[in-house]
Amino acid sequence: MPQAEHPNAVAPVFAALGDQNRLSLLSQLSHGRARSIIELTRGSGLTRQGVKKHLVILEQAGVVFSVRVGRESRFALRRDGLTGAQIYLERASKQWDDSTRRLRTLIED
């Protein structure tokens, strides 16, 4: 589902993040510069095809973009694509903080 059609959709982002291989690819891309599939394949335990497949999913979720450099594609993190999902998690997380504070009051008093 292309993100452009659903600018508020966080579900595809969570779906894209719900995979250890993709989280690990994102983590590598978080350190700045755009990387090629060959670079990302190194040490990943995945085949080049596998890395490419995961990158396509991340790109469709809007959290990664690709740029053409010469004959190869390089991939980089798209931070704004993560913001919606991040805000969501932050809010849900804060709600759990509030709930556990009430739980603590209930059982420790």
Place this chain on the structure above:
Amino acid sequence: MGDRIIKQVYLRAPLSRVWRALTDQYEFGEWFRVKLDGPFRQGTVSTGTMTYPGYEHCPWLATVERIEPEQFLSLRWHDFDEASGMPIGDQATTLVEFRLEAVADGTNLTITESGFEALPDHRRIEVLRGNTEGWNIQAQNITNHMNASG
């Protein structure tokens, strides 16, 4: 950075006390802010009404997936997006898991919420979760989370 929420809290109370707060319908209702129609039973559907101020008209619906006495409780919690017009039973769920572990002078409680990919969009936040105050999001958080997970 990830696709789930994990909360770990240390509580200065014996495990059995914490377990009661998680599984007694009235105690759970007090801290979670919901009025439950009945006790949690494994494999059954729990119904009730939210008591969170301003959200008292919102229903509560969850499937009690697994109960392991004094160790583990999991609930599949239904989203309630009023604007969708859909009955709560047809709305998406997230999975909430509570794990208990006895430690010196207290109990460690780990709460995990996952399955956000099932949600249609972020409106749920505005309905049931938009009521939290004091939080602030900074774009920098994303970078921090990403780097921390590296």
